[in-house]
Amino acid sequence: MAQVFEPRQLTRRGLVLTPMTPLGTTGLDDLRSQISGDVLGDDLGRVIYSSAAGIYQVLPLGVVRPRHSEDIAQTLRWCEPEGVPVTVRGGGTSPTGACLGTGLIIDTSTYMGAETEFDVGEDTVTVPPGANYAKINQVLAQFNRYLPPDPSAGDYCTIGGLIGTNSSGIPSAK
Numbered sequence: 001m002a003q004v005f006e007p008r009q010l011t012r013r014g015l016v017l018t019p020m021t022p023l024g025t026t027g028l029d030d031l032r033s034q035i036s037g038d039v040l041g042d043d044l045g046r047v048i049y050s051s052a053a054g055i056y057q058v059l060p061l062g063v064v065r066p067r068h069s070e071d072i073a074q075t076l077r078w079c080e081p082e083g084v085p086v087t088v089r090g091g092g093t094s095p096t097g098a099c100l101g102t103g104l105i106i107d108t109s110t111y112m113g114a115e116t117e118f119d120v121g122e123d124t125v126t127v128p129p130g131a132n133y134a135k136i137n138q139v140l141a142q143f144n145r146y147l148p149p150d151p152s153a154g155d156y157c158t159i160g161g162l163i164g165t166n167s168s169g170i171p172s173a174k
């Protein structure tokens with residue numbers, strides 16, 4: 001049987017679901033002391049991350065902007081016993097609300113987007129999850145290489161979101 005959610009609030013953007021975890025935003029102070037990235041629990045930060053490129057709106061408990069993979073690992077270790085759900089967010093261009101959630105949003109695009117490394121000998125490229133798709137191709141173009149999925153939102157999306165949604169585009173075939 002389909003699960004029925006009760007609308008807490010209706011806005012111009014549609015249905016707003018509020019956090020279902022009993023943990024309040026003050027509980028985030030504990031996590032803030034454990035990672036080097038940002039932990040947002042204020043209303044403005046939460047509202048900014050409550051929507052993306054679609055019509056949906058889901059207010060998260062908070063937002064983590066990790067600086068490196070250990071921040072993500074520590075966030076997951078913190079969330080598990082607290083029962084807080086986690087949603088990763090890249091460029092936020094998914095129109096389906098896929099990067100929205102009621103728990104913690106982990107935004108990889110703020111600090112984990114640089115450091116594209118291309119290994120000419122191995123013909124491999126190594127990037128962090130928040131790397132911007134178009135910028136990866138700017139680096140690869142110097143080596144006459146091209147990463148082909150090529151969605152039309154490529155200027156804004158990240159490699160994490162691109163893989164997460166199995167993105168592709170017509171120019172892939174070039």
Ligand SMILES: Cc1cc2nc3c(=O)[nH]c(=O)nc-3n(C[C@H](O)[C@H](O)[C@H](O)COP(=O)(O)OP(=O)(O)OC[C@H]3O[C@@H](n4cnc5c(N)ncnc54)[C@H](O)[C@@H]3O)c2cc1C
Binds near residue numbers: 053
């Ligand atoms: C104008 C426009 C044009 C578009 N054109 C195309 C197109 O041509 N082809 C196409 O396929 N799509 C297209 N899309 C959809 C969207 O752009 C793609 O799905 C894009 O690749 C999503 O990347 P993102 O970084 O914005 O991901 P987000 O929207 O931030 O996230 C998408 C999903 O991936 C997950 N995710 C993100 N990062 C990670 C990570 N590091 N680890 C695990 N999961 C992660 C999120 O939790 C979410 O479920 C378009 C969207 C818009 C708004």
